[in-house]
Amino acid sequence: MRLLRLMSLAVALALALGLQFLLPLEEAHDDFWWNHIDGFFALFGLIICLAMMGFAKLIGHYWLQREEDYYD
Amino acid sequence: MISLPPAAILILGAGLLPFLPRRTRSAALLVFPALAFGWLLYLEPGASLTIPFLDYELVLTQVDRLSLVFGYVFTIMAFLGGVYGFHVKDTAEQAAALLYAGSSLGVVFAGDMFSLLFFWEIMAASSVYLIWARRTPASGRAGMRYIVVHLFGGSLLVAGIVWRLVETGSIAFEFLEGGAAAYLIMVGFALNAAVPPLHAWLTDSYPEGTVTGSVYLSAFTTKTAVYVLARGFAGWEILMWAGAVMAVYGVVFAFLENDIRRILAYHIVSQVGYMVSGVGLGVMVGVNGATAHAFAHILYKGLLFMGAGTVLYATGRSKLTELGGLARAMPLALLFYMIGAFSISGVPLFSGFVSKGMVVHAAALGHQGIVFLLMNVASVGTFLSVGLKLPYFTWFGPDRSLKPAPVPWGMYLGMALTSGICIAIGVYPALLYNALPYLPVDYHPYTVRHLLESIQLLTCTGLGFWLVLKKLGAEATITLDIDWFYRRPARLANSIFVIWLSRLFGGVEGLAYRLVGASVRLGANPIGYLFEVTRFARYPFARKISPQPPSFDPDWYRFPVGVMVIIVLSCFAVIIAWNLFA
Numbered sequence: 001m002r003l004l005r006l007m008s009l010a011v012a013l014a015l016a017l018g019l020q021f022l023l024p025l026e027e028a029h030d031d032f033w034w035n036h037i038d039g040f041f042a043l044f045g046l047i048i049c050l051a052m053m054g055f056a057k058l059i060g061h062y063w064l065q066r067e068e069d070y071y072d
Numbered sequence: 073m074i075s076l077p078p079a080a081i082l083i084l085g086a087g088l089l090p091f092l093p094r095r096t097r098s099a100a101l102l103v104f105p106a107l108a109f110g111w112l113l114y115l116e117p118g119a120s121l122t123i124p125f126l127d128y129e130l131v132l133t134q135v136d137r138l139s140l141v142f143g144y145v146f147t148i149m150a151f152l153g154g155v156y157g158f159h160v161k162d163t164a165e166q167a168a169a170l171l172y173a174g175s176s177l178g179v180v181f182a183g184d185m186f187s188l189l190f191f192w193e194i195m196a197a198s199s200v201y202l203i204w205a206r207r208t209p210a211s212g213r214a215g216m217r218y219i220v221v222h223l224f225g226g227s228l229l230v231a232g233i234v235w236r237l238v239e240t241g242s243i244a245f246e247f248l249e250g251g252a253a254a255y256l257i258m259v260g261f262a263l264n265a266a267v268p269p270l271h272a273w274l275t276d277s278y279p280e281g282t283v284t285g286s287v288y289l290s291a292f293t294t295k296t297a298v299y300v301l302a303r304g305f306a307g308w309e310i311l312m313w314a315g316a317v318m319a320v321y322g323v324v325f326a327f328l329e330n331d332i333r334r335i336l337a338y339h340i341v342s343q344v345g346y347m348v349s350g351v352g353l354g355v356m357v358g359v360n361g362a363t364a365h366a367f368a369h370i371l372y373k374g375l376l377f378m379g380a381g382t383v384l385y386a387t388g389r390s391k392l393t394e395l396g397g398l399a400r401a402m403p404l405a406l407l408f409y410m411i412g413a414f415s416i417s418g419v420p421l422f423s424g425f426v427s428k429g430m431v432v433h434a435a436a437l438g439h440q441g442i443v444f445l446l447m448n449v450a451s452v453g454t455f456l457s458v459g460l461k462l463p464y465f466t467w468f469g470p471d472r473s474l475k476p477a478p479v480p481w482g483m484y485l486g487m488a489l490t491s492g493i494c495i496a497i498g499v500y501p502a503l504l505y506n507a508l509p510y511l512p513v514d515y516h517p518y519t520v521r522h523l524l525e526s527i528q529l530l531t532c533t534g535l536g537f538w539l540v541l542k543k544l545g546a547e548a549t550i551t552l553d554i555d556w557f558y559r560r561p562a563r564l565a566n567s568i569f570v571i572w573l574s575r576l577f578g579g580v581e582g583l584a585y586r587l588v589g590a591s592v593r594l595g596a597n598p599i600g601y602l603f604e605v606t607r608f609a610r611y612p613f614a615r616k617i618s619p620q621p622p623s624f625d626p627d628w629y630r631f632p633v634g635v636m637v638i639i640v641l642s643c644f645a646v647i648i649a650w651n652l653f654a
Binding site: 012020023032053071 | 324328453524531532553
């Protein structure tokens with residue numbers, strides 16, 4: 001099960017990155033600098049995902065999360 | 073033929089509902105929205121209905137393409153909510169739902185500020201019953217906070233409207249140019265759109281509503297707010313930034329939450345952020361995108377609340393820390409929930425992909441790089457919480473061997489129909505695009521670039537989730553938010569102004585009674601009383617010379633209530649007689 005999950009994830013990743021080079025990409029509508037970086041959104045997704053989880057847990061633990069009966 | 077306000081059909085339905093035979097009431101919850109939908113199909117842009125009121129003209133119906141598309145989705149959602157809630161037997165809850173949907177339609181078709189305000193307040197008052205109908209102490213308190221916050225927002229709106237009336241003499245609801253009055257009105261609208269820091273009423277109360285009530289709640293209030301912002305404030309730059317921040321704010325807080333419906337509520341804040349930002353971007357594609365996203369969002373968010381509600385209905389639990397391993401027992405609920413989750417995450421072929429993309433595209437066209445990136449951050453967070461974490465810990469994860477109760481067929485049918493529409497819009501976006509306010513729609517969702525960006529973003533979010541899954545377990549906590557500012561000090565205010573004050577009054581009152589009692593007894597028998605309060609009271613001779621006067625009873629010295637009543641009645645009779653004969 002674990003191996004299956006790992007493999008399907010690897011295939012999805014390979015596809016997501018590989019398609020970038022296989023398919024003809026249209027001109028972008030915008031002039032953002034990241035349009036010229038291959039696989040930008042893959043990297044963006046991974047980094048933001050990890051950073052967001054870290055940031056949320058950080059402010060949660062040190063500041064915002066309280067016992068469930070806090071308001072009672 | 074006059075342009076009967078579409079709201080009238082649903083509001084009339086709400087009024088009729090208690091007089092219908094009990095067995096037909098659930099069906100009536102389908103018939104009235106269907107009638108209203110039919111009526112909307114008949115109404116042409118440009119139709120209007122005005123009635124004179126005092127010195128003003130009230131525009132009860134004003135139809136254009138923007139109001140029509142919101143009207144369509146509101147009636148569709150009211151119908152789907154009726155299917156999902158077909159088993160509900162609480163007539164008051166059903167009537168409140170119809171009234172709520174009806175007043176939202178009223179707001180959408182109102183052409184002047186007075187009618188808008190009128191329906192706006194009915195919306196607040198009727199929706200709170202969907203929270204109270206759960207009849208738990210927590211829902212009672214949450215509903216009370218909900219209504220108080222909305223009354224506050226309503227009064228800001230009134231202040232803005234009156235101010236504008238005094239300044240310009242106009243009550244027309246149209247694009248607002250600026251000035252203090254416009255800002256007041258905007259803040260009133262923004263409160264209903266749940267723009268932080270005015271958002272906490274939503275995440276506080278929606279998770280406390282009934283299983284079916286929260287489905288309605290998720291649809292109407294915030295989206296009428298998006299509509300009024302789109303009509304009155306399109307292109308206001310402040311909204312673009314507020315929306316972008318809101319989109320990220322919602323996903324960060326959602327990640328910390330434990331209650332599944334509260335996670336979804338935070339994602340309303342986040343998703344409405346895209347719409348508010350689209351309205352703020354203002355160009356036609358921005359307003360089109362906001363409208364399209366509102367349309368898609370109402371359906372998939374309703375679907376998500378239906379899925380989460382089904383879990384709550386069947387297990388009585390709604391916390392990730394108490395759920396888990398339901399995949400085998402509730403596979404259909406998982407399937408429908410995931411269709412909603414894929415839609416909200418913007419997975420290609422689902423409705424969110426074709427609507428969210430349009431808002432993000434508007435940001436790109438406006439060269440707003442930061443807004444564009446913030447929206448993509450929110451996309452990552454959305455898929456993370458709604459698409460991965462919530463379903464993982466509810467249907468998979470640690471198996472808590474729950475025995476879910478059977479679920480009424482109507483709930484499954486409601487979810488199936490809603491899922492169907494979410495997929496239909498995703499596969500054939502023209503369905504939605506042809507209804508948008510500004511034609512032609514110059515946006516093509518299914519380009520290689522859009523597909524690639526989405527797939528890369530989502531796959532790598534999945535990778536990130538999988539990497540740290542072991543450390544992700546939800547925690548049985550609540551998360552402080554802006555509502556802290558009125559919930560926590562409420563205890564202090566309560567103890568200062570209620571508890572301490574009443575103790576002070578009680579103490580003074582008791583002291584006064586004792587003083588009066590002592591002086592009465594002193595007056596009746598001074599010597600005896602002096603003996604009594606001194607140590608001589610112990611001696612038998614002292615008791616002989618001091619027969620105890622009766623202890624003090626304040627009622628002895630007061631008029632009976634009846635005397636007061638007789639006085640009032642006789643005064644009343646004298647006045648009546650005077651008026652008759654004089």
